[in-house]
Structures are given as C-alpha cells and as structure tokens.
Amino acid sequence: MGKRVLKTKLCDMLGIEYPILSAGMGPTLIGEKTGAPVELVVAVSEAGGLGVLGGSAYTVDELQQAIREIKRQTDKPYGVDLLLPKYLDLKGGIGGADATELPLSEVLKTIPQAHQEWIHKIKQEMQLPDVEIMIRRNTTTMFPKESIQVCIDERVPLFCAGLGNPGFMVKDAHAAGMKVLGITGNAKNAKRMADSGVDLLVAQGHEGGGHTGRIGTMVLLPAAIDAAHPVPVLAAGGIGDGRGLAAALAMGCAGVWVGTRFLATDEGGALDINKQKIVQSTDEGTRVSTSYTGKTLRASYNQFHDLWENSRLEPLPFPTQVLISSALLASFIEANKTDFVGGLAGQVSGIIKEIKPAARVLAEMVEEAADIITRKLPESVVVK
Ligand SMILES: Cc1cc2nc3c(=O)[nH]c(=O)nc-3n(C[C@H](O)[C@H](O)[C@H](O)COP(=O)(O)O)c2cc1C
Numbered sequence: 001m002g003k004r005v006l007k008t009k010l011c012d013m014l015g016i017e018y019p020i021l022s023a024g025m026g027p028t029l030i031g032e033k034t035g036a037p038v039e040l041v042v043a044v045s046e047a048g049g050l051g052v053l054g055g056s057a058y059t060v061d062e063l064q065q066a067i068r069e070i071k072r073q074t075d076k077p078y079g080v081d082l083l084l085p086k087y088l089d090l091k092g093g094i095g096g097a098d099a100t101e102l103p104l105s106e107v108l109k110t111i112p113q114a115h116q117e118w119i120h121k122i123k124q125e126m127q128l129p130d131v132e133i134m135i136r137r138n139t140t141t142m143f144p145k146e147s148i149q150v151c152i153d154e155r156v157p158l159f160c161a162g163l164g165n166p167g168f169m170v171k172d173a174h175a176a177g178m179k180v181l182g183i184t185g186n187a188k189n190a191k192r193m194a195d196s197g198v199d200l201l202v203a204q205g206h207e208g209g210g211h212t213g214r215i216g217t218m219v220l221l222p223a224a225i226d227a228a229h230p231v232p233v234l235a236a237g238g239i240g241d242g243r244g245l246a247a248a249l250a251m252g253c254a255g256v257w258v259g260t261r262f263l264a265t266d267e268g269g270a271l272d273i274n275k276q277k278i279v280q281s282t283d284e285g286t287r288v289s290t291s292y293t294g295k296t297l298r299a300s301y302n303q304f305h306d307l308w309e310n311s312r313l314e315p316l317p318f319p320t321q322v323l324i325s326s327a328l329l330a331s332f333i334e335a336n337k338t339d340f341v342g343g344l345a346g347q348v349s350g351i352i353k354e355i356k357p358a359a360r361v362l363a364e365m366v367e368e369a370a371d372i373i374t375r376k377l378p379e380s381v382v383v384k
Contacts, residue, residue: 004370010232010254013179013199014158015077017048018366019255020245021234022262022358023202024081024160025210026056028274028299028343030104030326031133033057035259035344036081038069040267040358045076047359048366052079052160054269059100059138060146067154077157079181082148083141084164085318100138104327107135111316111323118311119327128331135323152176160202163211165189167196183236183257185213187223194228201233202257208237209260209346212288212298221251240348242368249373258365260346265358273333274300274343275355283350292344294321300342300349304328307340 008019022044025035034054041051053070055063063080070078108116122128140147148169151159159166159173160181173180181200182193190201203224205217215223217237225233235248236257248256263270264278277285277300287301291308295318299305304325308315315321332340377383 004366006366006370006373008249008254010200010234013232013254014050016045016050018362019234019249020044020049020362020365021079021255021257022049022051023054023236023257023259024052024056024079024162025054025259025263025269025344026081026083026162027054028270029329030135030322031330032271033269035263035269037267037269038066038073040262040265040269041070041078042073043265043267043358044262044362045070045074045078047362049362050077050079050158051358052081052158055080055147056083056141056162057136057139059136060140060143060150063140063147064150064154067150067156071154079158079160080151080156081160081162082144082151083162084144084166085141101134101136104133104135104323104330105130108323108327111320115313115316115324118313119324122307122328123331126335126337128328128337129334131327131330131334133326133330141319148172152178158200165193165196165198167193167198170197170199181234184224186215186220187227190224190233191227194231198231200254201228201231202236203228203233203253204257205235205237206288207298207347209263209286209298209348210344211293211295212237212346213296221248221253225252238346238348240351242365242370242372244348245365245369246372249369260348261352261361262358263343263345264349264352264355265361266355267358268355270343271333273338273341274345277302277342278345278349278352279355281345281349281352283347285349286345286347290315290321292321292325294318297344298346300345302342303340304332304342 010019036054044051179199182198183202184190205220232254234255234257235253240261294315
C-alpha cells in the first residue's frame with residue numbers, strides 16, 4: 001500500500017506532512033539533559049511530523065548548539081520547548097551570582113532543616129550511597145530572555161512555552177518568521193493565551209506525563225477548542241496510538257502533541273530504567289504528586305512516592321523540591337533500588353508495550369488513524 005495522506009490545517013501552517021508533534025520534554029532529574037533530544041527531533045521531523053526539542057535544562061550555549069545540530073541533520077521544520085516561569089531567582093545566593101555550577105550537597109544545606117534531616121534519615125535507613133551531582137544555574141530556564149533570543153536568531157520554526165504565557169514574544173517571533181505555541185491545562189488559560197496572540201495551543205489533560213492539571217483530556221479538548229477559537233488546538237495527554245489521534249481529530253483538534261509514547265522510543269531521552277517502567281506499566285502505573293518538583297507532576301509510580309507521602313513534609317515551592325527528589329533518585333539509581341525510581345510518564349504508559357524507533361511510532365499512528373477515519377469504526381457502531 002502507498003503512503004497514507006492525513007492532513008489538517010496544522011500541516012499547512014507548519015509545512016509538515018502529518019499533524020503529529022513530539023512533545024517538548026525536559027529531564028527527569030538534575031544531571032540528565034533532556035527527554036526530547038536532537039535525535040528524537042530529527043527522527044520525528046524526518047518522518048513527516050514535527051519534533052520538538054526539550055531545551056529546559058540546556059545552557060544557552062548548548063541550546064544554540066543543539067538547534068544548529070538539528071539544522072545540520074534535517075531541513076524539515078522543528079520546534080524548541082523552553083520553560084518560562086513567571087518568577088525564578090536562583091542566580092544569586094549561595095556560591096555568588098557568578099557561580100554556574102554547584103554541588104547538590106552544598107545547595108541542600110540551604111533547604112529547611114526538617115527536609116535536610118528527612119533526606120539524611122532515609123539515606124541512613126536504606127544505606128544509600130552519597131552521589132554528587134552538579135546543579136547548573138545557567139540553564140535556559142534561568143535565562144529565558146537570552147534563550148528566546150537564541151531561538152529568534154536561529155529562526156526556530158516553532159517556539160513552544162512549556163510553562164508561562166509566551167504572548168509577550170509573539171511579535172518578535174513573527175518578525176523572524178516563527179510560530180509560537182502555548183500549553184494549557186484548562187479553558188480559562190486557553191482563552192487568555194489565545195487572546196495574547198499565540199499561533200497554536202496545546203491542551204494537555206490530566207492523563208499526561210510531567211506537570212499536569214486536573215481536567216481530563218476528553219473534557220478539556222472541547223472546552224479549550226471553544227475557548228481558544230479561532231486559534232487551533234492540539235490534543236495532549238493520553239495519546240499513544242492511531243485511536244487517540246483519530247479521536248482528537250474527531251473532536252476538532254488540529255493535531256496532537258505526544259510525550260510519553262515518543263519518550264519510549266529508541267531515540268527518546270529517558271534513562272533505560274525509566275523506559276522499561278513505561279513498557280512494564282499498566283494503566284494504573286502512574287501517580288500525580290508534588291514530590292518531584294513542588295508542582296503536581298505525573299510519573300511512573302514508585303516507592304519514592306510513598307516515602308515522600310509518609311514523610312508528612314510540605315513540598316518545597318517549585319522548583320526547589322527538585323533538589324530533594326534528585327538527591328534521592330540519584331542515590332536510588334546508584335544503589336540499584338529500582339522500585340524507588342520512576343521517570344515522568346503519562347497514563348498512556350498502560351498501552352505502550354514496546355520500545356521502537358520514533359519513525360515507526362509515527363507511521364503506525366498515521367496508518368491506524370487513517371483506517372479508523374476512512375472506514376474502520378468498530379462493527380458495533382451503526383451510522384446512517
Ligand atoms: C519526561 C517528560 C518530560 C516533560 N517535560 C516537559 C517540558 O520540559 N516542557 C513541557 O512543555 N512539557 C513537558 N512534559 C509534558 C509534555 O510536553 C506533554 O505535554 C505530555 O507528555 C503529554 O502527555 P502524554 O505523556 O500522555 O503524551 C514532559 C513530559 C514527560 C513525559
């Protein structure tokens with residue numbers, strides 16, 4: 001059979017063949033680089049979708065190098081996802097304003113005593129090794145202005161803001177021929193972002209991996225589409241095969257933004273142990289918790305979730321809680337205590353059974369969705 005055609009207005013807007021974007025994904029813990037590296041971006045864009053680089057933990061220089069590497073490997077459109085938190089001041093304080101990297105053990109001395117004591121207690125009780133990791137204070141997340149400028153200078157075709165409203169940069173981005181995408185978890189925010197001038201919106205439901213809101217994808221999509229009209233909406237949260245893609249298009253979405261399914265590919269940037277957790281997971285295999293970053297975040301269920309819950313401690317505000325989760329997760333990994341390890345992942349893990357090349361994930365998704373839309377609704381569905 002020849003190649004399938006499956007197009008929406010999103011394809012014309014972005015110059016792509018299929019309305020499928022691989023989501024921008026950052027790392028699971030301090031010390032990792034990204035869940036969506038250059039390899040994944042190139043694979044998805046070359047296969048006819050649009051790959052989005054997860055740039056939140058890169059330095060500004062690394063971001064530029066990664067963008068240039070993408071451009072070296074493909075002439076297809078691609079995107080870059082950064083976090084634009086409203087307020088993040090980690091630049092001063094310990095180590096002085098100029099320090100670019102600090103040992104985690106030093107920074108942990110600045111968190112509340114009760115939290116320090118808890119980490120110490122867990123490490124003693126479980127006889128965990130000390131693992132030193134370096135905290136970077138010169139990442140794109142801490143230098144949003146400079147990072148956005150790199151994207152504009154490099155004329156990145158699609159800029160995606162994983163956190164915060166990117167409306168303020170739309171004018172400059174458009175002047176450079178770029179498009180801007182915002183991400184929302186509710187209808188109110190969808191309207192706010194649409195009004196601020198973004199070109200595209202991702203509506204991510206509660207099912208999704210990583211930071212997530214309270215509203216399920218099935219309810220969020222029509223609400224966000226209505227609120228954002230006429231800005232096109234992409235569906236996210238729980239999409240892992242052609243059935244999900246077909247459903248999103250049937251609901252009126254212009255395309256899909258797919259995280260966990262593309263993370264669990266040969267090119268996905270997760271640690272092997274985290275990819276295996278996804279493949280072994282059932283539909284009940286993830287948890288939402290503030291234990292990782294201080295904001296509600298969905299990850300593969302593991303005993304760190306229980307340890308934290310039993311601690312009865314208040315999570316530290318985003319992103320400081322990452323110091324605690326990273327300190328322990330790194331020690332669990334080093335000690336091979338895999339029951340206590342789990343990366344960011346969505347409920348869709350339950351239908352992911354195999355790690356395979358990203359291009360195959362995309363081709364199968366297109367094939368299955370095209371079949372459903374053209375002729376293969378289940379026989380039990382009667383339509384006249
Ligand atoms: C490992 C991982 C890391 C993520 N990091 C980011 C990020 O840095 N920026 C962002 O916009 N979204 C991030 N997300 C959310 C995804 O962009 C996407 O919205 C979500 O994965 C969609 O749901 P799904 O996992 O069910 O496909 C992350 C998701 C995962 C699984």
